[in-house]
Amino acid sequence: MKEILNLSYNDLPLHLKACLLYLSIFPENREIDIGRLVRRWIAEGFITGARGVSMEETARSYLSELISRNMVQPLHPNHDGIPTYCSVQPVMHDFIVCKSMEENFATLVGARHQDVSTSNSTIRRLSLQNSSKQDQPAARNESTDLSHSRSITIFGHASTMPRLDDLKVVRVLDLEGYDGQVCLDGLCKLLLLRYLSLRGTDVSELPAQIGDLRCLETLDVRSTKVKELPPSIVRLEKLTHLLAGSAKLPGGITKLKALQTLSCQAKMKSSVDVIQEINGLANLRELELSGDEKEVMFPGDGFRSLKQLYISCSSPLVTFEPSALPMVQELKLTFEKGLADGSSSVSGIENLSNLKHLFVKFSQHDAGAMATVNAARNAAQAILPNRPEITLTVAGRNY
Template identity: 35%
Template sequence: MILDDIWTISAWESIRCALPENKKGSRVIVTTRNEDVAKTCCSHPQDWIYKIQRLSDATSRELFFKKIFGSADKLPTDNLEEVSNSILKKCGGLPLAIESIGSLLASKINRSKQEWQKVCDNLGSELESNPTLEGAKQVLTLSYDDLPYHLKAYFLYLSIFPENYVIKRGPLVRRWIAEGFVGQRHGLSMEQVAESYFDEFVARSIVQPVRIDWNGKVRSCRVHDIMLEVIISKSLEENFASFLCDSTSLLVSHDKIRRLSIHSSHKLVQTTSASVSHVRSFTMPASIEEVPFFFPQLRLLRVLDMQGCSYLSINTLECICRFSQLKYLSLRNTKVCKLPRLLGNLKLLETLDIRATLVKKLPASAKNLSCMKHLLVGHKEQLTRTASVKYLKPCSGVEMAPGVVKNMAALQSLVHIMVKEQSLVLREIGLLQKLRKLNVLFRNVEVNWKAFVESLGKLASSLRSLSIHILDEKEYSSSLDILAYVESPPLLLTNFSLTGKLKSLPPWISSLRNVSRFTVRKTQLHAGAIEVFEDLPNLLYLKLYHNSYVDDRIVFRSGKFTKLCMLVIDNLENTEMVHFEEGSVPNLERLTLSFLREPKDGISGLQNLQKLREIVSKKKSSGRSSSLVTSYYPW
């Protein structure tokens, strides 16, 4: 029996009552786009879930041309090849989209490049008006109609992001909160509530995961091109958002524009008759080379995203500082090197994202940012395709003047703060009782360690992520050994990263029952540290970077590292042997290896890693570039 497209758990429960469990070997196949429904259907150990994959490029082309020409052997003429590829890219391997658009093109008498390009460029309007695509539109619209009322605004918000845009979990959650969508729920923070909604979109297959952590958490996603057309259509219908598009036209259905997003990849036309005085959210892509003429009129903005914009003048930055209602500001990956002293005017600002910029210091007026929740700085470079190996550039971090941090009592994320001489700043960190994520970079600060240790003790109940980097290159530079004297250590950490000399791990490290990620670099640890790591009950990721381990042998013992699923061994200079005993790291799925020279006694015991799926070998080459060799193991 096949039950196609079950939408809700209650629907399955109603049907299930009619299916007798008589042990006669019958089979029931259920299709659903909701992962929670799929899990509910699997009530017996022998039941299993099969996640249908998108069609390959070759299969997509075969289906597409068969629908248009009646045979997959009939290929388009050369002038149709390019536009065919563009259409198939929009379909993204979705059979329903390929068949529907193929049927539409087959119905057209004029099969010219211009006609096909018109369909490709105006797919949204075709979905609205063309009867051939009615079935596809109805199926996709069900995703919206089936949502509970409180999730519909979150769904429509996805229209803000242009085609093929990779949507990251953290920024999206913070934008939702700044927009005022997220309400309080007993026992949960607003961030936790918003993240649960993000996970629900993933479970309902509304978005496609792009990067998934090895604990199963989706870090980034993308909206299917066809689904995006449906969301944009609904967004315009509900007057939720308006768009400046490639056609240089402004898509808006009402007089008052609430959210404005540029979906253009060309030079922006500097004319529009629409009023922008009511805009609450503005998103400007990196492809636009100039700030639109109406920018100073956006006085009521709450959310401003200018990530990747190539040129932002000091006049533009000063203009931003006059948007007194602003709660979310992203200047990430821009060439901004200094923030205006007027920054303090943004008294409602909750998120300031200046990662991958040239900003080194906040102005003194930043002490007025009392509502700040997330101050995000720093520049990490990914050194492998899988992003398992990252490198924090030494120039990262922002200095804070004394008196600034203590006024940001609402801070939840402080990433990355640069500390040189200001011991007062280190004491102020201890006043941030809501701080959950702290990344600190130290330069020549031995005299300030006592203040930092005291602050860590005061944050023991709130911290969940802690990263400490000593950037001194001197032979007798500061040491991390002072961490052994933290009287009330942050035992609730889930993510811990250490960079700097360390004779041995602090005794309290063995008590980190919740830590799932541990990263060490330049720590010069010995075998005893591996024995501490191997007994951490919930450790999923272990990254041993350059000079973090100085013994010549690393042995992974039987029965240890029971939950570890990802291991990175990166450029350990003294390593002569890596050995995995039988029964060690039983759940390891990904192994990343990089050596400056080949270990004399090699790497042994790989055959004992029964769940290993991928090995990434990063070979040293000139500079920091690397060549990658990836192998997959079917066992």
């Protein structure tokens, strides 16, 4: 079997070899979010842009090639049949872990790889996986030089995290799901950092000077205790993906001209309406809004590039004016309950001329929920010539 895998691996072009070995960083049997993987590949510099093709499209084509060669398994396809997660079979995972160690591509600490941390070679990428107390010196830089590390990844129950002060060339710092104590001292000195994920950690506040990270492309603080983002964040001119979750945005967010993905509260730190504030983000492709905002209105003169819109609120009123969101193809609305007066929560869906997929979901059954479901169905069916695919759910039942 190893010989067959070796032949398949040696047949790969160099850029695909790097992308495949990168999967050794993730624990065995892990379902890997493809969006996360793609953004990390880009931050590492594995993806070369081509004229007329975005880096993300190129990265996804690389993944498709690995899938077509049966080296990576696609998981959880969306409504268009495109996988949203991927994984590596155990036999293949063992193979790429061995290759990764042989080529000093990544250093794995914890799980079945405790012995790897004793290597004297340069650590280029460090992955801490459920490590024990004996691995703490490696993680804390006490016996290990991490000054050449390009990425640091910590999973789950790793015993500790490295000090950030000496990570001079790190590009990727991914602590998603780390359940230990996170210390961000020295974070703002990581001037080459491109990808920062604190998702699912106990972090409650970001450093005030996070705007010094001028190379940062992805910032993910979803499912943390962070309530609002520092004002300096608007200095991050290269920021492409801002995944703030329930955190509120500061004023001046329109300065982030490169922003393509935004997840945030429907309310801002100031009294300014978030839609009014971000309306002019010309490159925004994906928007996710959450919170308890009572009314959300999309004007007819903004969001010219937006393709995906997700709104998750308790019981808001959502309105799409004529000519609003001309490029939106996917609309997902998730509410807890309908309006108290029994009227529809949503109006103007018929104005979304390019809509292909409509999802409306209510957690509880009431008159307002049913009014919204019926109105959404009628409005979507009025979109010609291509009627969108419609999924309507109330209290777990499809309509």
